Amino acid sequence: MILEPVTYTGGVFKHEQMVEFIEDLGGYIIQRHVIANEVVLQALVPKEDIEQMRVLAKALMGTVTASPLVGTEIAVVSPSLEIHHLPHSTCDVAEYLRRFGAKTNVVGLARGFGKRIANLNVEERDVINEHDLAVYVLGNFEECIHHKFGTLAKGIHVPIVLTGGPSKEALMKCTETPVQGYVGGLGRFMHRTKKPEEIAKLEELAAEVARVLDVRREEIAKDPLSTMPPKLMDVIVEKMEPLEEVTSPTPVTVQMTGIRVKLPYELYATQIRKLEIEDGILIGDICEVLPCRMRNYIVVRIKPYSETKIIV
Amino acid sequence: MEALDYFQVESPEAAGAEYYKQIMADVLQDLDLVKIISRLHIFVDPKVPVFVAVGTIRKLPGMVRVRDCGNVKVEEGRAVISIGDEKYLSSLLKVLSDTYGKQRIDQPDRFTVIVTGEGIDGRELEEIQVADPSEGIYRDIIYAMQYGSPEGFKVRRQGVSRERFYYVASEDTLPEDVVETLVKEKFSLMGVPL
Numbered sequence: 001m002i003l004e005p006v007t008y009t010g011g012v013f014k015h016e017q018m019v020e021f022i023e024d025l026g027g028y029i030i031q032r033h034v035i036a037n038e039v040v041l042q043a044l045v046p047k048e049d050i051e052q053m054r055v056l057a058k059a060l061m062g063t064v065t066a067s068p069l070v071g072t073e074i075a076v077v078s079p080s081l082e083i084h085h086l087p088h089s090t091c092d093v094a095e096y097l098r099r100f101g102a103k104t105n106v107v108g109l110a111r112g113f114g115k116r117i118a119n120l121n122v123e124e125r126d127v128i129n130e131h132d133l134a135v136y137v138l139g140n141f142e143e144c145i146h147h148k149f150g151t152l153a154k155g156i157h158v159p160i161v162l163t164g165g166p167s168k169e170a171l172m173k174c175t176e177t178p179v180q181g182y183v184g185g186l187g188r189f190m191h192r193t194k195k196p197e198e199i200a201k202l203e204e205l206a207a208e209v210a211r212v213l214d215v216r217r218e219e220i221a222k223d224p225l226s227t228m229p230p231k232l233m234d235v236i237v238e239k240m241e242p243l244e245e246v247t248s249p250t251p252v253t254v255q256m257t258g259i260r261v262k263l264p265y266e267l268y269a270t271q272i273r274k275l276e277i278e279d280g281i282l283i284g285d286i287c288e289v290l291p292c293r294m295r296n297y298i299v300v301r302i303k304p305y306s307e308t309k310i311i312v
Numbered sequence: 313m314e315a316l317d318y319f320q321v322e323s324p325e326a327a328g329a330e331y332y333k334q335i336m337a338d339v340l341q342d343l344d345l346v347k348i349i350s351r352l353h354i355f356v357d358p359k360v361p362v363f364v365a366v367g368t369i370r371k372l373p374g375m376v377r378v379r380d381c382g383n384v385k386v387e388e389g390r391a392v393i394s395i396g397d398e399k400y401l402s403s404l405l406k407v408l409s410d411t412y413g414k415q416r417i418d419q420p421d422r423f424t425v426i427v428t429g430e431g432i433d434g435r436e437l438e439e440i441q442v443a444d445p446s447e448g449i450y451r452d453i454i455y456a457m458q459y460g461s462p463e464g465f466k467v468r469r470q471g472v473s474r475e476r477f478y479y480v481a482s483e484d485t486l487p488e489d490v491v492e493t494l495v496k497e498k499f500s501l502m503g504v505p506l
Contacts (some may be wrong), residue, residue, distance in 0.1 A: 084463035114464025114483050115361055139462065140331040141323075143358040164332045187331055190338035190460075 001026065003044035003228075005070030005101055006053070008061020016207070020051060021056055024186075025049045028230030030071055030254050031103075042070045042101050044230055057286035067101030068210040073255045074102045074274045075131040077152070079118065080136065081108030090137050092193045093163070096202040097209065103253050105131070105294075109152070118148035125155045126293040132256045133159045133213060138185040140165030153179065159212045163187070163205060180215070181208040197224065216256065223304040226286035227277060229254045234262060235283070239275050242268065243244065251304070258287070258301040265291040265298045272298060278312045286310055288293045318351040318502055324359065328479075332356055332460075339460040343452050349371070353502045356462065362486075363461040365479040366498040368455070372446040372474075376400050377481070378407075379438040382425075386434040393425040393437075403443045411440060452478050476504065 008018055015262065018041065022029055027045040039062075045053055051063070055066045074097055078090040086108075094104040107128055111119050128134050133174050134156060138145050145164050153160060159180040163185025172182055183205045190292060193202060233252045236259070243251045245263060246262050253260040269291070273284030283289065286302040286308045305311055313325045321336065323329035336354060340346050348451060352367040378384065381404050382395040396403060408417050408427060427437070450472040456481035457470070465481035469491050478495045499505070 017359075080463060082463055083459050114462075114466075115358060116483050117464060141325055141328045141358040141462070143325065143460070144463075166325075166327055170327075188335065190332070190342070276339050 002047045003027065003230075004047045004050055004051065005067050005163045006043055007065050007070065007101055008039075008041040008043065008053075008057060008062055008068040009065070009129070010039055010060050012037050012039050014060055014072055015062075018053075018056060018060060018062070021053065023054075028228075028234060030101075030233070031250055032231060033249075042067060044071055051271060060138070067095060069082045069206070069213070071254045071256065072102050072132045072175070072213055073253055073260065074104045074209065075128045075134045075158075076104050077105045077107030077109065077112070077128060077134050077136045079109055079112035079152075082104075082113070084113070085137065088192060089186065089189055091094075092136055093135060093202065093205065096193075097206060100206050100210070101305050102209070103250060107134075112148075112152060114132065114165050115144045115147045118151055120152050120154060123208075123293060128156055130260070130293055130299060131157055131158055132216070133161065135161045135163065135209065138162065138164040138187065142166045142174045143172050146176075147173065149175050152176065153177070159216055161205070161209055161212055162170040181192060183208050220257065220304075224311065225302040225304055226308045226310050228306055229256065229259050229302065231312075232277070232283070232287070232302065233259050235275060235277050236272065236300075240268070258299060260292060260294070261298040261300060265297060266296065269298055272300065281310060313415045315346045315351060316349060318353070320501075321350060321354045321356070321477075322501075323356045328356065328358070332341075336456075336460045339456050343456050345452060345456055348449055351502050351504065353491045353498050355498055358462070361462070361465065361483055362494070363465050363481045364477075364494050364498055365457045365461070366476070366495055366502065366504075367453075367478075368476045368502070368504055369449075369474070370470075372449060375441050376403075376443045376445060377438065378440045378442060381442060382423075384434050384438050385435075386432055389428060389430055391427045391434060391437055393427070395425065398422075400443045407440060407442050412485065432461070450477070457481075 019029060022043050022045055025046050027043055029041055029043045031042040033040040054064050075091055076094040078085045090106055093136040094106050097104045109120060109124055124243050161170055161181035162179050163186040166184055168182045168184035171184050186201045186205060193199060234281040237252055242263055248262045251262050269289050273289050275283045277283060286303055290299045321329045321333040348370055350368045350370045355364040366446045381397050381400055384394045412427055418427050434461035453472060454470050461481050465483055467486055469486055470479045480491045
């Protein structure tokens, strides 16, 4: 069963019908936002049932759009959290990627600015590595990017998409170790992205991120995971009652190879390991439950089939 | 950015210069400095690295006095100020309290301030200084250069006078003679002798 990432937008009235419909099809709801009278559902739905979903959406006066980034967590790395980079361009990038269904986190480096003095500390490196992909939002000069990018990307093993003021070709030339994606003409600026050409750049970035993630999905498919992350999310949400008291918008964040559970590791890790997924298979059998570098959360990494010889 | 008489950004990287022109234009607009700064020349060389901004400032408006805020009418035992411009009202009330004492100042309605007391000299009252509009402008200019310049250029040297300003920043230490030569050179490019 191939699951397609989609976003349903519609009214609150009778939206439960859509929720039940997705669940009956064997799909998963990754995130549900209720904003005043509007509901936004980010979901993974079986590919062959999308048309049926559209029919129901039409009856409920809602819309279904493809969101290639649903079910991914992306780090938007900014050289600092100073006015030079925030809110534009870093927040503009983070916000735009959210429109395609991604869960984005802005990672503001402590000392990522400057040409010679830029560096990445161990904590920052580990936090970035806990995501599915990192978007580096750098500045306008080739010379600076050439000098600092090597340092900022050191030890990062997740795919990187680099953005900067110089053209795509210039960016490719100035990075010694090639990265997975490049978007040129999107460097440092001090105004909100409103012009059509600026929006087009953000569209280009979203497309590049989706392309890089597709490559990653293909890699994962060669040695499939023992279970699907949304399925794991459903099990944890259903069985972990303390999650009801978590105020975060996504108490359980779905990633491509695992999930992030926003509960303290010391108190709940053992309980999570002992949860049953199906037919007596426990989470601890097919996943690694690790302490997260972001606060004291829990990261659950699903092991591949080659390690566990189990698929649930 | 038509309001500036001269605005140039110079850099060995042409694309970078274009971006920085846009950044500085946005910063000046955000801080409402477009009408204050008359000429601005910026030089950024990421190879050195160094950022130089030199510019001239337009003539700033003079001191705001009580007569600029409203009409003063001296009556028996009191002076009535009818407020025409509310912009500096809070400063006006503070200055009057400091000068005459708080118990003598009354504001019965939004546009009237009364100073009670015998023998108030109307002329003298009109001439009291209320606020200096140029206060904060020099600080704003340096702040604008600071946040327009590339981040990480923490070593800096700056100067502001009534007519001109300069701001030099780098990641590395800045020898004094280099700063002087650069500033002089950039001022002369704008046609302003130092």
